[in-house]
Amino acid sequence: MVLWGIIQGMKVAILGFGQQGRSATRYYAERGYEITVCDQAGAVADIPAGVALQLGAGYLNDLDRFDLLVRTPFMQPDKITSANPQAPDILDKVTTATDEFFKCVSTPILAVTGTKGKGTTCLLSEAILKQAGLKVCLVGNIGVPPLDVLEDANAADIVVFEIASFQTMDLTRSPQVGVCLNMSPEHLDWHKDYEDYLSCKAQLFANQRAGDKAIFAAGDKDSERVVSGSSGRIVSYGSDNEQAYVHIATGSIYVDGRDVAKASDIKLLGRHNRQNVCAAIAACYDYLPPDEAPAIIQTALRNCTGFPSRLEPIRELRGVTYINDSYASAPEASIAALEAVAAPKILIAGGHDKGVDMGKFADKILASNVKHVITIGKTGIEIARLIRKSQPDFSIVEDCRSMQEVVERAAGLAAAGDAVLLSTASASFGMFKNYNDRADQFKQAVGRLD
Numbered sequence: 001m002v003l004w005g006i007i008q009g010m011k012v013a014i015l016g017f018g019q020q021g022r023s024a025t026r027y028y029a030e031r032g033y034e035i036t037v038c039d040q041a042g043a044v045a046d047i048p049a050g051v052a053l054q055l056g057a058g059y060l061n062d063l064d065r066f067d068l069l070v071r072t073p074f075m076q077p078d079k080i081t082s083a084n085p086q087a088p089d090i091l092d093k094v095t096t097a098t099d100e101f102f103k104c105v106s107t108p109i110l111a112v113t114g115t116k117g118k119g120t121t122c123l124l125s126e127a128i129l130k131q132a133g134l135k136v137c138l139v140g141n142i143g144v145p146p147l148d149v150l151e152d153a154n155a156a157d158i159v160v161f162e163i164a165s166f167q168t169m170d171l172t173r174s175p176q177v178g179v180c181l182n183m184s185p186e187h188l189d190w191h192k193d194y195e196d197y198l199s200c201k202a203q204l205f206a207n208q209r210a211g212d213k214a215i216f217a218a219g220d221k222d223s224e225r226v227v228s229g230s231s232g233r234i235v236s237y238g239s240d241n242e243q244a245y246v247h248i249a250t251g252s253i254y255v256d257g258r259d260v261a262k263a264s265d266i267k268l269l270g271r272h273n274r275q276n277v278c279a280a281i282a283a284c285y286d287y288l289p290p291d292e293a294p295a296i297i298q299t300a301l302r303n304c305t306g307f308p309s310r311l312e313p314i315r316e317l318r319g320v321t322y323i324n325d326s327y328a329s330a331p332e333a334s335i336a337a338l339e340a341v342a343a344p345k346i347l348i349a350g351g352h353d354k355g356v357d358m359g360k361f362a363d364k365i366l367a368s369n370v371k372h373v374i375t376i377g378k379t380g381i382e383i384a385r386l387i388r389k390s391q392p393d394f395s396i397v398e399d400c401r402s403m404q405e406v407v408e409r410a411a412g413l414a415a416a417g418d419a420v421l422l423s424t425a426s427a428s429f430g431m432f433k434n435y436n437d438r439a440d441q442f443k444q445a446v447g448r449l450d
Contacts, residue, residue: 009033009034010033010034010067010068011033011034011036011065011066011067011068012028012033012034012035012036012066012067012068012069012070013035013036013037013038013054013063013066013068013069013070014028014035014036014037014038014070014072015038015060015063015069015070015071015072015075015080016038016039016071016072016074016075017037017039017041017044017072018072018074019145020072020073020097020145021037021039021070021072022046022145023097023144023145023146023147023148024070024072024097024100024145024147025037025047025048025051026048026147026148027097027100027147027148027150028070029048029050029051034052035048035050035051035052036051036052036053036054036066037051037052037053037054037055038053038054038055038059038060038063039053039054039055039059040055040056040057040059041055041056042055042056043055058083060079060080060083060084061083061084062084063080063083063084063087063090063093064084064086064087064090064093066093067093068093068095069090069093069094069095070094070095070096070097070100071094071095071096071170072096072097073096073098073164073166073167074166074190076190077091077094077169077170080094094170095170096167096170096171097145097146097147098146098163098167098168098171099170099171099172099173100147101139101146101147101150101153102171102172102173102174102175103172103173104150104154105150105153105154105159106154107137107153107154107155107156107157107158107159108157108158108159108175108176108177109158109159109161109175109176109177110125110158110159110160110161110175110176110177110178110179110283110284111140111160111161111162111163111175111177111178111179111204112125112160112161112162112163112178112179112181112279112283113163113164113165113168113178113179113180113181113201113204113226114179114180114181114182114183114201114217114223115181115182115183115184115186115330115332116181116182116184116186116272116328116330116332116333116336117181117182117272117275117276117279117333118141118162118163118164118181119141119162119307119310119327120268120273120276120307120310121179121181121276121279121280121283122138122140122160122161122162123138123304123307124276124277124279124280124300124301124304125160125280125283125284126138126160127300127303127304128280128281128284128288128296128297128300129157129158129160129284129287130300131296131297131299131300131303132284132287132288132289132292132296134156134157134158134287135155135156135157135158136156136157136158136159136160137149137152137153137155137156137158137159137160138159138160138162139153139159139160139161139162140161140162140163140164140167141162141163141164146161158287161175163204165186165187165191165197165200165201166187166190166200168200168201168203168204169199169200169203170203171203171204171206171207172207173207174204174205174206174207174208174209174212174230175204175208175212176211176212176213177212177213177215177283177286178204178205178208178212178213178214178215178227178230178232179214179215179279179282179283180201180204180205180214180215180216180217180223180226180227181217181223181275181276181279182217182220182223182275182332183198183201183217183220183222183223183226184222184330184332185197185356185357186330186354186356187354187355188354188355188356189353189354189355190354198222198225198226201226202225202226202227202228202229204226205226205227205228205229205230205232206229206230208230208231208232209231209232210231210232211232212230212231212232212233213232213233213234213235213283213286214227214230214232214233214234214235215227215234215235215236215237215245215279215282215283216234216235216236216237217236217237217238217275217279218236218237218238218241218243218244218247219238219241224236235282236282237275237278237279237281237282238275238278239271239274239275239277239278244278245282246278246279246281246282246285247278248263248274248278251263251264253265253277253278253281253297255281255282255285255293258294259294260281260293260294260297260298261294261297261298261301262298265297265298265301265302266301267301267302267304267305267306268304268305268306268311269306269311269340269341270311270336270337270339270340271336271339271340272333272336272339272340273340277301281297308324308327308439309324309325309326309327309435309436309439310325310327310328311323311325311337311340311341312324312325312439314442314443314446315446315447315449317411317446317449318416319415319416319417319418320411320414320415320416320417320418320419320420321343321418321419321420322407322419322420322422322442322446323337323341323419323420323421323422323423324422324439324442324443325337325421325422325423326422326423326424326428326435326436326438326439326442327435327439328423328424328425329351329424329425329426329427329428329435330354330356330425330426331356331357331358331360331361331425333423333425334349334361334423334424334425335360335361335364335425337421337423338364338365338368338370338421338423339368341419341421343369343417343418343419344369344370344371344415344417344418344419345368345369345370345371345418345419345420345421346370346371346372346373346374346410346413346414346418346419346420346421347365347370347372347373347374347421347423348373348374348376348406348410348420348421348422348423348424348442349361349365349373349374349375349376349379349380349383349423349424349425349426350375350376350377350378350379350380350381350382350383350424350425350426351376351377351378351379351380351424351425351426351427351428351429351430351431351432351438352377352378352379352426352427352428352429352430353377353378353379353382353426354426354427358379358382358383358386358425359386361383361425362383362386362387362390363390365383365387366387366390366391366394371395371413371418372395372396372397372410372413373387373394373395373396373397374396374397374398374400374406374409374410375396375397375398376400376406376424376431377424377426377430377431378430379424379425379426380398380426381398383425384396384398395413397409397413403431403432403438403441403442403444403445404441404445404448406445407420407442407445407446407449408445408449411449420446422438422439422442424438
């Protein structure tokens with residue numbers, strides 16, 4: 001992997017021109033280097049002056065002529081090697097915006113990875129640290145591309161970074177505090193297999209030093225395995241595990257045996273959010289003044305009543321509550337949502353197929369008080385098949401072609417006291433640009449109901 005800094009006159013190829021690619025293009029172009037954007041699209045817009053293009057089917061060909069290759073998150077390294085058989089060591093030229101950020105930022109980094117809960121844990125961590133009076137820079141999947149806020153990050157007291165396996169896989173540096181939440185199979189349409197997924201996550205902790213801190217989910221062997229390569233202090237969290245460094249017992253939240261808050265201070269819905277709270281406290285605790293830590297944690301938790309697209313109530317109409325949980329893009333996240341929402345439910349589920357087994361999610365639907373399911377996307381077909389395999393007469397709507405139609409059908413099925421829950425257990429690609437677009441379309445459609 002590339003370990004050098006930016007060299008004057010370097011020829012840099014940006015591999016992919018999505019949000020992260022645009023950010024990387026701006027970053028390297030502003031420093032006066034020779035930039036080529038390589039993208040599979042036949043045409044791209046908003047190219048900075050002086051930036052060359054290599055587009056279309058052969059966009060990854062002949063990359064060995066460049067000094068540096070900037071891999072954007074969704075670019076698989078295997079695609080780079082297969083397109084350049086003449087250069088067997090081509091990956092030695094690869095870096096990422098994330099690794100460049102880690103290299104250039106002088107502020108301590110608190111990074112959160114895992115399968116689900118990363119965004120909420122980051123937002124909780126931000127709230128706790130801000131309550132302590134610290135200046136926090138929030139980056140990664142939940143914020144803006146890291147290189148866009150490098151200056152802000154260096155002016156902050158701490159960076160909170162939500163980081164996915166696509167970003168951790170080739171890191172050459174590690175954060176001062178790293179958190180691995182619960183692990184389960186995810187993104188298997190991108191990774192070779194689950195072992196590859198775990199290995200990519202483990203790279204976040206591979207370069208930690210003795211003074212750093214690694215945090216894993218107690219009772220999750222894969223989470224513990226991911227952090228095991230850390231040379232730092234390794235601790236665990238678990239809302240119901242009294243052996244964990246941070247846990248909940250007898251109505252209180254404990255840190256290393258110290259009672260710091262009450263479970264009733266947690267205002268977020270669901271058992272999964274109790275876990276996220278414990279993870280965030282474990283991550284932030286060493287940055288809090290010891291005498292003030294309990295008050296800081298209590299105030300922060302009481303003020304965190306909800307986050308966008310995470311079990312977000314958006315409207316009540318004729319006794320029906322409409323809940324936006326668009327951020328839930330994996331079965332485990334939507335299972336947690338089904339457990340958190342007590343009301344009888346009309347569930348909107350399905351989307352892009354990431355190669356993840358939907359069996360447990362279908363079983364949970366059948367075991368819950370879900371009255372009707374409206375399915376969308378490729379995984380919606382599979383979810384419907386699995387449900388009907390056990391209950392052939394279960395109420396499923398499969399023919400909706402837009403979010404407006406989905407919401408109107410859900411409203412027609414709902415009665416006073418019900419909840420219409422958008423929690424798809426699937427990625428948003430295809431019908432929507434991303435989970436934010438899915439959430440926005442849901443909110444707009446609900447807003448148009450009368």
